[in-house]
Amino acid sequence: MSQDVLTPALVSEITAQAGRRRTFAVISHPDAGKSTLTEALALHAKVIGTAGATNGKSNRRETVSDWMQMEKDRGISISSAALQFSYRDTVINLLDTPGHADFSEDTYRVLAAVDCAVMLIDAAKGLETQTMKLFEVCRQRGLPIITVINKWDRPGLDALALMDEITERTGLLPMPLTWAVGIAGDFRGVWDLQQNRFVRFQRNNAGANIALTEYFTPEEAAAAEGDAWTDAQDEAGLVIESNLGFDTNSFYAGKATPILFSSAALNFGVKELLDALVDFAPPASPRPDVAGSTRPVEAPFSGFVFKVQAGMNQAHRDHVAFIRVCSGIFERGMVVTQGRTGKSFATKYAQQVFGRDREVIDEAFPGDVVGLVNASSLRVGDSLFLQDPVEFPAIPLFAPEHFQVARSKDPSRYKQFRRGIDQLEHEGVIQVLRSDLRGDQAPVLAAVGPMQFEVVEDRMTHDFSAPMRLERLPYSLARLTTAEAMQTLSTVHGAEVLVRSDGEYLALFNDVWALRRVEKNHPGLTLTPIGTQSPSR
Numbered sequence: 001m002s003q004d005v006l007t008p009a010l011v012s013e014i015t016a017q018a019g020r021r022r023t024f025a026v027i028s029h030p031d032a033g034k035s036t037l038t039e040a041l042a043l044h045a046k047v048i049g050t051a052g053a054t055n056g057k058s059n060r061r062e063t064v065s066d067w068m069q070m071e072k073d074r075g076i077s078i079s080s081a082a083l084q085f086s087y088r089d090t091v092i093n094l095l096d097t098p099g100h101a102d103f104s105e106d107t108y109r110v111l112a113a114v115d116c117a118v119m120l121i122d123a124a125k126g127l128e129t130q131t132m133k134l135f136e137v138c139r140q141r142g143l144p145i146i147t148v149i150n151k152w153d154r155p156g157l158d159a160l161a162l163m164d165e166i167t168e169r170t171g172l173l174p175m176p177l178t179w180a181v182g183i184a185g186d187f188r189g190v191w192d193l194q195q196n197r198f199v200r201f202q203r204n205n206a207g208a209n210i211a212l213t214e215y216f217t218p219e220e221a222a223a224a225e226g227d228a229w230t231d232a233q234d235e236a237g238l239v240i241e242s243n244l245g246f247d248t249n250s251f252y253a254g255k256a257t258p259i260l261f262s263s264a265a266l267n268f269g270v271k272e273l274l275d276a277l278v279d280f281a282p283p284a285s286p287r288p289d290v291a292g293s294t295r296p297v298e299a300p301f302s303g304f305v306f307k308v309q310a311g312m313n314q315a316h317r318d319h320v321a322f323i324r325v326c327s328g329i330f331e332r333g334m335v336v337t338q339g340r341t342g343k344s345f346a347t348k349y350a351q352q353v354f355g356r357d358r359e360v361i362d363e364a365f366p367g368d369v370v371g372l373v374n375a376s377s378l379r380v381g382d383s384l385f386l387q388d389p390v391e392f393p394a395i396p397l398f399a400p401e402h403f404q405v406a407r408s409k410d411p412s413r414y415k416q417f418r419r420g421i422d423q424l425e426h427e428g429v430i431q432v433l434r435s436d437l438r439g440d441q442a443p444v445l446a447a448v449g450p451m452q453f454e455v456v457e458d459r460m461t462h463d464f465s466a467p468m469r470l471e472r473l474p475y476s477l478a479r480l481t482t483a484e485a486m487q488t489l490s491t492v493h494g495a496e497v498l499v500r501s502d503g504e505y506l507a508l509f510n511d512v513w514a515l516r517r518v519e520k521n522h523p524g525l526t527l528t529p530i531g532t533q534s535p536s537r
């Protein structure tokens, strides 16, 4: 299929394909059930025969999305990729996000590439720290959120109390699509409000298979479930009354959040979530460029790199750039233009990557994710296109809050050390700051969350054979500044100016008091907050 000439047939094919795409990420506080739900979704889509979650994390088969040694050791998922499957008449793209407690830039990058987020909440815990940060990031990005109350098979909070908490703490109006029948710990099924029917779940092989499901009319449900059914109707009714029911516009505008109930471990409510994605989640739509104009989905190919990852395949030490397709058709082998450099880029090695599984991909449509192997010239945020140039907005760097000096453990391996640090910076794993005073041998690494340092240490040891030492610096705050500040702040206690590799001057401060002191004593200095503050601040 050639996109040189956009025939009416091609235009309608691309528009239809974009309309079929649902591209989303599951996000949550660690342990709310993100990996379990990912497996359950894949099971429903029959990607994997049996969900691995039989007896919890320790006994279960590796989750399809884990691959790094460190992830396996720690039982967490650090890297991201995409899982694609068909469900009903749609193509679902589920992007994996890191599962650790730190808020990471990686999560933010994945959220830049999706059209919707599924927020998982542990029914017993309600809104946790990370949940709140993630709600805030979605708000900043204007990303619609579907909220899933998970672990309803275990004793937990009251459903209405959870709705109140969501309204009060996030400002989002909860709009129930399903409502649990039975209190937390006695999960009998859900009231499917769209179809007005009772969906009764039955355990099936401890969640390893799709749950057995039966459907009943409201009258049958009332007869069979008694108070549990009437309570569900009353409670959901109260929420609907105060929020005026489901409204797609307020969901897309990030003002309201559809609510579903689930037990990911038992596969309860998972099909209902897939149906909600198909019926209500936004399809791939035109994405604004830096100038604010939109390139139609049926325009010639365009996309942007949202993630770069090396070392995914230990045998090949490869380097994969993940691209979100924004318009047109991606065809393997096509030669595209890389916006930042203006150079041509051949897409010979295009793959769909999820965990260890890879498949050669020949074609992709708006909303899809393509992994380009050996794409070492591509960086996070790069736009790629055919024909008319387009530049998608940069994925902003977060203001770093943790700073550590890195030194090679073995001075004779300095070359490898340098190469490794450059590579990890290039991949966007860490920000690197330098100054003449500190010298090139001891760059300062800056990160949003401390976990990034462990990733760097691990990668330096295993991928670059350049073990290093890290030494924590007392700073916790950064501001953009100018070259003059370097001199002025060189004698100030609790502050220091370093240069980031993109040429920006960063003033670091021990704490907000040190910053205030400098602002008071040196009112002429430029000290600008960095574009995107981590939601923890």
Ligand code: G4P
Residues within 6 Å of the ligand: 028, 029, 030, 031, 032, 033, 034, 035, 036, 037, 053, 055, 056, 057, 058, 099, 150, 151, 152, 153, 154, 262, 263, 264, 265, 266
């Ligand atoms: P995460 O990716 O969000 O970090 O969570 P993950 O899926 O790993 O799930 C965390 C724990 O919660 C796992 O138990 C998992 O089996 C359990 N879990 C997930 N969903 C449900 C659910 O719907 N109901 C119940 N009852 N449990 C669920 P684990 O590894 O054994 O940890 P733990 O339970 O021993 O702490």
